[in-house]
Amino acid sequence: MTDVLDSLSLHSAPPALRTGPLADAQAQLATAIAALGYEPGLHQLLASPRREMTVSIPLRRDDGSVEVLTGHRVQHNFSRGPAKGGLRYSPTVDLDEVRALAMWMTWKCALLDVPYGGAKGGITIDPRRYSPDELQRVTRRYTTEILPIIGPDKDIPAPDVGTDEQTMAWMMDTYSVSSGYTVPGVVTGKPVSLGGSLGRASATSAGVVHIALAALEHRGLKRSASTAAVQGFGKVGADAALFLTEAGVKVVAVSDQYGGVHHPGGLDIRALQDHVATTGSVVGFPESEALGGEELLVLDVDLLIPAAVEGTLTGANAHHVRAKVVVEGANGPTTSEADRILTEAGVLVVPDILANAGGVIVSYFEWVQSNQAYWWTHAEVDARLETRMLQAWNRLLDVAATRQLTLREAATVTAVERVADAHRTRGLYP
Template sequence: MTIYSGPVFDMASQQFSVIADHLSIPINERDRLLMPKRAITISCPIHRDDGTTAVFEGYRVQHHLTLGPTKGGTRFAGSVDLGEVAALAIWMSWKCALVGLPYGGAKGGIGVDPASLSKRELESLSRRYMQEMIPFVGPHTDIMAPDMGTNEQVMAWFMDTYSMYHGRTVTEIVTGKPVSAGGTLGRREATGRGVAYLARRVMSDLSINLSDATAVIQGFGNVGSIAALELSNMGVRIIAVSDHTGALYRAAGLDVPDLIKHVSAHGNLAGYSNELSYDPANILTLPCDVLVPAAIERVIDAKAADELRCRIVAEGANGPTTPEADLVLERRQKEIFLIPDILCNSGGVIVSYFEWVQDLQQLFWEEDEVMRREFQILDRAFDQMTLRAKRDRIFNRTAAMSIGVERVRAAKNMRGLFP
């Protein structure tokens, strides 16, 4: 029995079982590696603008603290539940270990649609969430970051709430803050830039000419829009994009800066163009060189995986591909190169680490230094993954996750079990 449930947690558990079998991890060691160290569930009451009181459920899961403090985003979305948050924390652990960061994984969230809140209500809910979390988080215990439905402003409210409680400014309690409040240059763009950087590297390895290449972006939030912009700046044609309001398609290529301008003004892609409208259900299977699923979990199932017509899948989202789809993609790995999520979207936590280090030292870097260091770490992790995949003749996801799980396991075994 476990308090964690739901399809996303089941998916994370199933993925871990595959890796544990591959690494021949004894059965009696597996629960210690998989099960989260700590889960916090809270109630967040706020006054609504109409004078009523509303209570929202909030969560935070800290997977392990073996390598250092936990690190992970906080999402505000109607679908958030404890199982989903736990799965995301587990994936973050393997991600941090893969790219060599001194963190365990964490994740948090509130079950709320942020679009249903006024700005004052959003601030009240953000501050109440952090207030309730103060006994369980800290710069050397658990550092929060933005995720779906949260942004720099929410992180600034988190940081201010924590700082007021401690009577001094504690910028290092969260990352993804505005630069004016102790954030780092390049953090907002880091995840999308990393996705585009790794996609370009694979295109180079596959001898795909950038000026002839095409890309499809599913999910046009912060990650998808920045990935689209970076790929477009490289010369890649972005032929289709989508978000929860619909999809747009143009074979000759879409105007990405104009799309970003529209989304900035209106919040989503709705109303951009009727002529370019396309069925969102078919966007994943459009012919292209690079497919970037950058929306939510479990969008590529076995059927979709079998119908993909891309050369590269660059997973901008966490867990976009189901275990059943992985079996299909493993069979098709000579046709389709998968850049797994724990590597592909790790640019965000890499630059969050840089932000945390800069806040602790009160010494800040220029943006070109941030980018140089981010790409250096991505290159190293990519090389390790591909070397492992070729050496052991295994799927890229298996290689990437094996490296992450092995590093966490080695640290736990070295430290032992207390008491």
């Protein structure tokens, strides 16, 4: 495996020097390539993005000053269909992060047998420091810049960190104005009033919880007697915590970027959501103890859901994790070193490309509905989502047992094999 990985001159830096999400994504791919016995040429093709675009985004601020931001869109692979992936607004966005996220989207879509390839976009911006009007101007200019490479049959963006259904509405409108007619299928995760799907807003959270409950059962843990901690109380973590509580799991701790709260008897998640809506943070929630962000990761709970950002479980803290099951709500929250440590400690880690795939599944449902102009009920969406998630979970368990792999290795091997098969069937052009 090392010889194959070292033979690739990916993005200039030697393998020993690459760190961060892209290094983790490449390491996971290399492990799958070794297990499948693929040749270096196919490895290089699967490791390299098919298309990348970096754009400058000039913004006139509300005070009249001009600022230039940087945006990216990476299309990792489209052997199995049009590219699909979110758009994030974050001050930490850089090209390597977007490359990693696009690759993970390829494997996620393949693992769930959704007919997409993987893509991702991002703008280096802290959306909290900009007005709604400024964010609209940023979104519309970014959309205009990447217009040639997106479309309902090319690449379909969706919300991610720092973006929401309003962002998607602006993107859809900008694309539609350029086309001369309304094109609802160019994005997913848009408002229901503009052709969005019922159930899309909470789909990622719902998928995380379907898998979390199945993983607890797999480990012989009853949900009614289980405890959980959720890192991240945003669009994924907040609803995941609520759905876990409704399923009978006691959520004893949650955190956000400002801090965390803990209550051994279980937190009132609905009251906590109201508190966050009023104050902007979980910090200071009544009838709870303050908790540091790192402290939440090492609490003595049955289930840990890292649902914030990538790289939060690392070699520095993984030795101290006491959860029996880790279900990745965020993309890439566990580094390769932490993954090894947790596996050796007997912790069941359910990888992100399965655990948080609910969003892309319902995005696919939304895309289908938009293209057919036929809308499903909320109950239909929820039932189809649960079926797809649990089918993928059961297949993953079978592959892991048959090939003697961890769940992450089994997931990546399954996904990579499907993408490689599609590529080989299509052939190399010219």
